[in-house]
Structure formats: C-alpha cells, structure tokens
Amino acid sequence: MSGPGLLDLPVRSGKPRRTGITHVLDRGIPLAQVSDLLGQNSCYVDVWKFGWGIAYLDPQLAAKLDLLARHRVLASPGGTLLEIAWAQGRAAEFLDWAGCGFPCVEVSAGTVPMDDAAKRDLIAAAAERFIVLAEVGSKHAAVRLTPEQWAQAAAGDLEAGATWILAEGRASGTVGIYEPSGAVRQDVVEALAAAAGPDCVVFEAPREDQQAWFVRRFGPDVNLANVPPGGALGLETFRLSLRADTYGAWTPGPVMGPVMGTVSARGT
Numbered sequence: 001m002s003g004p005g006l007l008d009l010p011v012r013s014g015k016p017r018r019t020g021i022t023h024v025l026d027r028g029i030p031l032a033q034v035s036d037l038l039g040q041n042s043c044y045v046d047v048w049k050f051g052w053g054i055a056y057l058d059p060q061l062a063a064k065l066d067l068l069a070r071h072r073v074l075a076s077p078g079g080t081l082l083e084i085a086w087a088q089g090r091a092a093e094f095l096d097w098a099g100c101g102f103p104c105v106e107v108s109a110g111t112v113p114m115d116d117a118a119k120r121d122l123i124a125a126a127a128e129r130f131i132v133l134a135e136v137g138s139k140h141a142a143v144r145l146t147p148e149q150w151a152q153a154a155a156g157d158l159e160a161g162a163t164w165i166l167a168e169g170r171a172s173g174t175v176g177i178y179e180p181s182g183a184v185r186q187d188v189v190e191a192l193a194a195a196a197g198p199d200c201v202v203f204e205a206p207r208e209d210q211q212a213w214f215v216r217r218f219g220p221d222v223n224l225a226n227v228p229p230g231g232a233l234g235l236e237t238f239r240l241s242l243r244a245d246t247y248g249a250w251t252p253g254p255v256m257g258p259v260m261g262t263v264s265a266r267g268t
Contacts, residue, residue, distance in 0.1 A: 009241070009242075010240055012220060016046070016074075018199065019223060022046050022232050023076075023225035024048055024229045024231075024232055025225075025228065026049060027054070031060040037229050037230060037232075041229075041232040045071075045073050045229075047074045047104060047133075048068050048229075049078060051078050051171070053080060065100070065102070066101070069101065074131065075104065076102060077105060079108030079135050080111045081094070082107060083112045083114065084112065086114065087112040087114075095125065095129060103130065105126050106132075106135060107119060107122050107132055107135070107157075107162070108134075109135075110135065119160075120156060120159075123160040123161050123162050127162065132161060132162045132163055133163070133164045133166045134160070134162035135168055136154050137150060137167060137177065139170055139175060141180060147188050147190070148191065150167075150188050151192060151194065152195075154192055154201070155195045158200060163200075165201045166225060167192055167201055167203045168204060169205060169206065169225075169226060170206075171226055172206065173204070173210055177192075177203060182210065193218070199221075202224065202225045204224075208245075209245075211224055212243070212246050215238045219249070219250065220239040220241075
C-alpha cells in the first residue's frame with residue numbers, strides 16, 4: 001500500500017478505515033471491469049456505491065456484492081432508490097432486500113419530498129442494521145442553503161444514528177457544496193466540519209481539482225465520495241503528496257498533519 005518504501009509519506013491506516021475513506025460511484029460498469037479495478041485498487045477503496053437505481057436493475061448484482069465483500073469494500077445502494085421505496089411505502093421491504101449483501105445504505109431526501117422528521121426516522125430504522133450515510137444538501141442549483149442550514153442538517157442526522165454525513169455535490173461536482181463552476185463553497189465546508197467534525201463528513205468530490213482542494217485543506221485522511229472507480233489510485237497519490245497539486249501540503253516529521261487548515265482528521 002505504501003510502495004517500495006523509499007519515501008517519507010503520510011501515514012495511512014489500513015482497512016477497515018473510519019477516516020480517509022474513498023467512496024466510489026458505480027454508474028453501471030460490468031462485473032469484469034469491477035474485478036479488474038479491485039484487483040489493482042481494492043486497498044484504496046472503502047465504499048462502493050451503486051448509483052441511483054442501478055442496484056435494482058444490475059443482473060450481476062449478486063456477483064458484484066460477493067466480489068466487493070471478498071475485497072473488504074463496503075457496498076451501498078444509491079440514496080434515490082431508498083427514497084423511491086419510502087415514497088411507495090416500502091422502506092421496510094427495501095431494508096430487508098438490502099440485507100442481502102449491502103453493509104451500508106444511503107439515506108437522502110433529494111428526489112422525493114421528505115421532511116426532516118421522516119428522514120431521521122428512516123435513518124434511525126436503517127442504523128439498527130446498517131452503516132448509514134446520510135446525505136445533506138440539495139441536488140438543485142437553484143436551492144442555495146446557508147452554512148447554518150447545512151450544519152443543522154448534519155448535526156440532526158448524526159443524532160438520528162448516521163455514521164457519516166454525505167455532503168451533496170452530485171456526480172457533476174457543480175451543486176451543493178460547489179458553485180456551478182465547480183469551485184468549493186468554503187463557508188459551507190467549514191460549517192459542516194465544525195458541526196460534525198471532518199472525520200464524520202464525506203465530501204462528494206468527483207473532480208480531481210476538488211479532491212486536491214480537500215486534501216490540501218484537511219490532509220490525507222479526508223473522506224471523499226463520488227470518485228470514479230478508475231480514479232481511486234490517482235486520488236491516493238493526492239493523499240500521499242505524490243502529485244504537484246498536493247505536494248508540500250504534508251511535511252514529514254514527528255507531527256503527522258496537514259500544513260493547511262486548522263482541523264486535522266484523526267486516524268483509526
């Protein structure tokens with residue numbers, strides 16, 4: 001995991017990790033490609049999300065779940081799928097179905113109308129059986145929540161039983177914690193980190209420039225999501241200061257922490 005051992009690099013914990021997780025987004029890639037990617041990158045991948053409703057339709061789902069379990073990668077169905085099940089009054093049946101091999105579920109409220117109380121009841125029910133990633137923020141560019149609203153949502157979802165808060169950025173990286181240009185909304189990020197702690201927030205960061213920003217800000221053990229499955233190895237080079245974008249963001253020495261930023265992520 002650390003290469004030939006020639007260089008001084010940040011210390012990265014092994015799996016199962018509680019911080020520094022890499023959460024990848026499966027848009028429907030074939031089983032053979034999943035096998036190839038995990039053969040190369042499984043030590044760098046912590047959560048494998050089947051995007052949207054793909055898990056419901058994928059004919060190779062059972063084989064993928066078995067493969068992910070063998071590589072110690074946590075599988076998660078998309079939050080939209082649970083939202084649709086909840087809207088149809090079938091949330092309990094969905095959770096029973098997810099028990100077939102998903103250690104994680106995502107609870108979100110971005111597709112169907114769901115108030116905070118209903119969302120937190122769903123988080124509490126899911127948390128009895130699963131690791132819960134609770135998504136906060138809006139998928140719609142026209143909805144611009146204040147940093148305080150983001151912080152309140154995160155704190156409430158953690159209290160309801162979520163393990164991680166998933167900060168909305170979508171697969172495009174242009175909404176939620178981002179401006180339409182893809183620039184990070186730093187006030188929102190700081191509010192989330194203050195409310196939940198950076199260890200408990202997983203920032204959706206599909207673009208490499210966004211990944212580099214978070215590593216510079218929070219250090220190698222920042223939690224990042226919606227990473228393309230083929231990008232996990234590249235992200236690890238950001239984490240380990242092996243790319244120009246993050247070189248110098250970590251300094252070898254007795255204190256292992258990011259040079260930039262006031263809050264550092266804790267290892268496990």
